[in-house]
Amino acid sequence: MNEYIEKLKETCALLRKETEGLSEEATTRRPAPDKWCIKEIVWHLADGEEEAFTIRLKRILKEDRPFLYSVEQDTLARERNYIKRGLKEGIDTFCTQRGVNLEIIESAKSDDWGRMGSHETRGVVSFKDIVQTMVEHDVKHLEQIRKLKKG
Ligand code: NI
16 A cells, blocks of 8 residues: 555656646647647646545545546546646646645555445445556556657
């Protein structure tokens, strides 16, 4: 579990590093009309950190097997016009909310890691599963950003 926490702590700095010095054009270029640009990925991470992960972590700790809703991420990216938002603001928002989530995760007792919820699309998930999903989600989107930079 500690290795998950270490991974989750690294993402904020990696996000800053990977996007440092990129032009507006580079951060708003979609590889295909229906694919996200770097700015949309960053804001997806920022909003998802709270709207998906904070909510799930808190509810699974507090409630008895809560039903956890999935988030319509593509819809949100368009509706909220992520591409028009600030990149730095998105990273700052992500980093702040990651701090909140790390506090929740680090203050959870070892028994809490086995608490269960029922996710709308994934089925039965534990607190640990959610944390692992966060780690994998970071890795996936950081990789996506690296690929987009190469063009
Ligand atoms: Ni995602």
